[in-house]
Amino acid sequence: MDADVIVVGGGVIGTAIAWRAARAGLRVTLIDPGGDDPLVDDKASLVAAGMLGPVSESVFGERDLLALNLHAVDRFPSFNAELEAAAGAVTGLRTEGTLAVAYDSGDLAALDRLTDFRHSIGLAAERLDAREVRRREPFLAPGTKGGVFAAGDLSVDNRRYLAALRSAAAAAGVQAVGGTVTAVGAGQVVVRPGGPGPSPSEPRRPAGARPRRLTAGTVVVAAGHATRHLDGVPAQVRGAIRPVKGQILRLRHPGNIPPVLTRTVRAIVQGHDLYLVPRADGELVVGATQEERDDRDVLAGAVHDLLRDAAIAVPAVSELIFAEANAGLRPGTSDNGPILGPVAAAGGRRLIVAAGHFRNGIMLSAVTADAVAAILGGQPPHPAWAPFRPGRFGAPDLPSEAGVPAGGTAAAAATKGETAR
Amino acid sequence: MDADVIVVGGGVIGTAIAWRAARAGLRVTLIDPGGDDPLVDDKASLVAAGMLGPVSESVFGERDLLALNLHAVDRFPSFNAELEAAAGAVTGLRTEGTLAVAYDSGDLAALDRLTDFRHSIGLAAERLDAREVRRREPFLAPGTKGGVFAAGDLSVDNRRYLAALRSAAAAAGVQAVGGTVTAVGAGQVVVRPGGPGPSPSEPRRPAGARPRRLTAGTVVVAAGHATRHLDGVPAQVRGAIRPVKGQILRLRHPGNIPPVLTRTVRAIVQGHDLYLVPRADGELVVGATQEERDDRDVLAGAVHDLLRDAAIAVPAVSELIFAEANAGLRPGTSDNGPILGPVAAAGGRRLIVAAGHFRNGIMLSAVTADAVAAILGGQPPHPAWAPFRPGRFGAPDLPSEAGVPAGGTAAAAATKGETAR
Numbered sequence: 001m002d003a004d005v006i007v008v009g010g011g012v013i014g015t016a017i018a019w020r021a022a023r024a025g026l027r028v029t030l031i032d033p034g035g036d037d038p039l040v041d042d043k044a045s046l047v048a049a050g051m052l053g054p055v056s057e058s059v060f061g062e063r064d065l066l067a068l069n070l071h072a073v074d075r076f077p078s079f080n081a082e083l084e085a086a087a088g089a090v091t092g093l094r095t096e097g098t099l100a101v102a103y104d105s106g107d108l109a110a111l112d113r114l115t116d117f118r119h120s121i122g123l124a125a126e127r128l129d130a131r132e133v134r135r136r137e138p139f140l141a142p143g144t145k146g147g148v149f150a151a152g153d154l155s156v157d158n159r160r161y162l163a164a165l166r167s168a169a170a171a172a173g174v175q176a177v178g179g180t181v182t183a184v185g186a187g188q189v190v191v192r193p194g195g196p197g198p199s200p201s202e203p204r205r206p207a208g209a210r211p212r213r214l215t216a217g218t219v220v221v222a223a224g225h226a227t228r229h230l231d232g233v234p235a236q237v238r239g240a241i242r243p244v245k246g247q248i249l250r251l252r253h254p255g256n257i258p259p260v261l262t263r264t265v266r267a268i269v270q271g272h273d274l275y276l277v278p279r280a281d282g283e284l285v286v287g288a289t290q291e292e293r294d295d296r297d298v299l300a301g302a303v304h305d306l307l308r309d310a311a312i313a314v315p316a317v318s319e320l321i322f323a324e325a326n327a328g329l330r331p332g333t334s335d336n337g338p339i340l341g342p343v344a345a346a347g348g349r350r351l352i353v354a355a356g357h358f359r360n361g362i363m364l365s366a367v368t369a370d371a372v373a374a375i376l377g378g379q380p381p382h383p384a385w386a387p388f389r390p391g392r393f394g395a396p397d398l399p400s401e402a403g404v405p406a407g408g409t410a411a412a413a414a415t416k417g418e419t420a421r
Numbered sequence: 422m423d424a425d426v427i428v429v430g431g432g433v434i435g436t437a438i439a440w441r442a443a444r445a446g447l448r449v450t451l452i453d454p455g456g457d458d459p460l461v462d463d464k465a466s467l468v469a470a471g472m473l474g475p476v477s478e479s480v481f482g483e484r485d486l487l488a489l490n491l492h493a494v495d496r497f498p499s500f501n502a503e504l505e506a507a508a509g510a511v512t513g514l515r516t517e518g519t520l521a522v523a524y525d526s527g528d529l530a531a532l533d534r535l536t537d538f539r540h541s542i543g544l545a546a547e548r549l550d551a552r553e554v555r556r557r558e559p560f561l562a563p564g565t566k567g568g569v570f571a572a573g574d575l576s577v578d579n580r581r582y583l584a585a586l587r588s589a590a591a592a593a594g595v596q597a598v599g600g601t602v603t604a605v606g607a608g609q610v611v612v613r614p615g616g617p618g619p620s621p622s623e624p625r626r627p628a629g630a631r632p633r634r635l636t637a638g639t640v641v642v643a644a645g646h647a648t649r650h651l652d653g654v655p656a657q658v659r660g661a662i663r664p665v666k667g668q669i670l671r672l673r674h675p676g677n678i679p680p681v682l683t684r685t686v687r688a689i690v691q692g693h694d695l696y697l698v699p700r701a702d703g704e705l706v707v708g709a710t711q712e713e714r715d716d717r718d719v720l721a722g723a724v725h726d727l728l729r730d731a732a733i734a735v736p737a738v739s740e741l742i743f744a745e746a747n748a749g750l751r752p753g754t755s756d757n758g759p760i761l762g763p764v765a766a767a768g769g770r771r772l773i774v775a776a777g778h779f780r781n782g783i784m785l786s787a788v789t790a791d792a793v794a795a796i797l798g799g800q801p802p803h804p805a806w807a808p809f810r811p812g813r814f815g816a817p818d819l820p821s822e823a824g825v826p827a828g829g830t831a832a833a834a835a836t837k838g839e840t841a842r
Binding site for chain 2: 251254295299300301302307310319320321322325
């Protein structure tokens with residue numbers, strides 16, 4: 001076999017899984033179109049804002065997802081501290097919390113419901129009047145009517161975080177292979193060589209390069225929205241994943257302007273859910289659109305709307321430098337929850353899916369890595385993952401230990417040298 | 422001497438001059454921070470829209486500049502044809518004219534004045550009612566009240582045009598040298614090696630590289646706004662040049678959308694002078710801001726305003742792909758006119774300035790190259806250039822033949838081999 005574990009996809013999910021698996025003593029190969037460079041290709045991880053807020057409009061009524069998110073945010077700081085130590089790099093974790101602001105009485109009422117809800121599940125939430133909101137964030141528009149401060153919310157610089165995961169993975173011995181996986185099976189993948197091309201459907205590749213087959217005890221598919229294109233993933237899982245386009249801006253402070261925000265701000269502006277996420281290095285991320293589309297074109301109208309909404313919330317945003325406009329495809333699912341667990345097993349080898357993290361990939365990356373590490377070790381993942389097994393979509397519902405050779409887990413087997421080439 | 426002519430600056434002005442001088446048989450060196458690659462550095466040429474309209478709001482009352490512009494547009498097509506043949510490349514010249522549109526009766530009255538003015542100087546101008554305007558450009562907003570069609574206006578793809586000039590220059594024997602000129606004199610320049618850095622004030626350069634002196638019969642300064650930083654250019658000329666920042670967008674048509682415009686459209690939107698310039702390859706240039714500033718930061722507010730104004734004029738613009746936002750520094754002058762002529766002469770060698778072309782660099786490039794070629798040949802340039810001599814700012818007002826050795830012009834001297842190394 002070429003490895004104990006092959007991970008398909010080098011976004012935050014796949015890379016976190018690869019790092020933790022290698023750290024557990026397994027031989028891990030990570031396959032990604034970008035090869036050694038995590039900061040290329042169409043990864044949703046690169047387009048994210050990096051907010052880690054367990055409660056948002058979208059999970060208000062989704063108790064199972066909320067429980068998972070709470071578990072994720074609880075776990076994140078320790079995982080991140082270990083990551084920074086392993087990578088020798090910072091990820092830009094910020095702990096100043098989130099300020100949700102309101103512009104009218106309807107918004108305020110919605111924020112009150114959110115405050116009550118946060119309190120009901122034991123999360124901090126502090127109702128602030130207009131004056132207090134602007135005292136904390138003086139650049140907010142004068143029309144701000146009030147807000148709620150959520151002290152426990154975190155944020156992380158998504159690109160630094162991904163780069164740190166890759167460094168930690170490399171330091172732990174993960175082998176990065178450049179290529180596009182076209183098919184997977186229990187313990188095997190077919191890889192088409194070559195890096196990212198002008199579009200995901202046209203990868204750049206060496207002339208004459210032929211697809212090759214790699215084998216491993218376990219294959220983990222962490223290919224985000226592209227999981228739906230992978231031959232060998234059960235049809236029910238493929239069918240449950242849908243791309244949800246997001247367009248996002250990155251602004252930068254010129255030297256003469258102090259930070260316009262000191263913490264993440266969320267608002268509903270003209271009916272759009274807007275967020276503004278500041279970084280320590282002076283970047284301000286403005287997001288995001290959400291469209292049920294499968295292209296990554298940044299449209300003039302989206303850039304306009306984001307800039308308009310941001311300037312309504314924080315007028316001084318107009319004075320910031322326009323650094324970047326990007327679009328990514330979030331891996332949405334039929335029920336907005338991630339998909340995690342074994343989906344195929346044969347001859348002591350298996351196929352695991354860890355995909356569909358939708359808007360929550362960075363927040364869920366640490367606990368996803370934990371969960372896959374548990375499965376690789378023959379253990380069940382944390383109970384918060386139970387509702388998110390592939391079987392809920394009608395795919396084969398294998399137990400966590402499916403495919404593990406009798407008499408030992410994959411990790412144990414690796415330790416014994418039974419999976420040596 | 423290192424060359425017959427050294428041209429400082431590889432934008433459209435400097436490159437056109439270098440090409441025509443080389444074509445006249447002179448040995449020409451072109452010095453530019455980008456070296457062989459014209460499409461780098463902070464050239465205003467790269468940020469332009471490439472409109473060639475001799476009449477605009479800004480030259481309405483400036484008769485001398487208007488006369489020069491008319492001469493320029495008259496000359497451009499033949500120059501361009503020769504260029505395309507010499508370069509073996511197209512420049513994207515478009516001849517569909519300009520449509521100026523109005524949104525209210527004030528705008529219409531202003532357009533009527535412009536129409537009368539165009540007629541008074543013998544230019545075509547056709548008044549169109551709202552229906553006819555939208556028949557010709559169906560994607561214009563329904564609120565368009567009417568417009569004027571200027572049949573003679575041209576446009577060219579500024580980047581293709583610059584690339585073609587560089588190809589033609591290279592084919593004619595122009596030697597491109599990478600570096601930043603820090604000082605000039607009659608027949609000499611001081612060059613600091615190295616290409617463009619993160620900013621014009623911090624060029625990237627090989628460690629330990631030292632400035633060197635190059636000599637020539639004639640030095641031509643075509644350094645745009647940076648001419649004001651050049652030691653050796655007379656203080657009065659340096660003081661007359663000011664940077665005028667312009668921010669501009671480049672949009673692109675997705676495959677499923679037909680061209681939203683078939684010709685250049687101009688409008689006053691919310692008090693801003695807006696233009697939309699379509700290219701044959703599906704690009705649409707949207708411009709431009711105009712600020713008396715010396716930085717090249719693209720600001721969020723400017724991007725927002727351009728997108729808003731463009732969508733007011735042509736709502737379908739929102740569906741186009743946001744390809745690029747850029748800023749450049751136009752070389753403005755105290756009286757908005759270019760500066761062309763000799764400014765220093767000593768020992769049979771001289772210094773010529775060809776700068777300050779403000780918003781009209783591409784339009785004026787052909788006739789600027791003609792004028793400098795004339796001066797190099799000991800002839801006076803076209804009479805339309807007479808009002809634009811450096812002397813009008815109080816600089817030494819040298820005759821066109823200043824610095825030419827007795828008994829022959831520089832071109833003649835070159836032919837005789839008198840300027841050989």
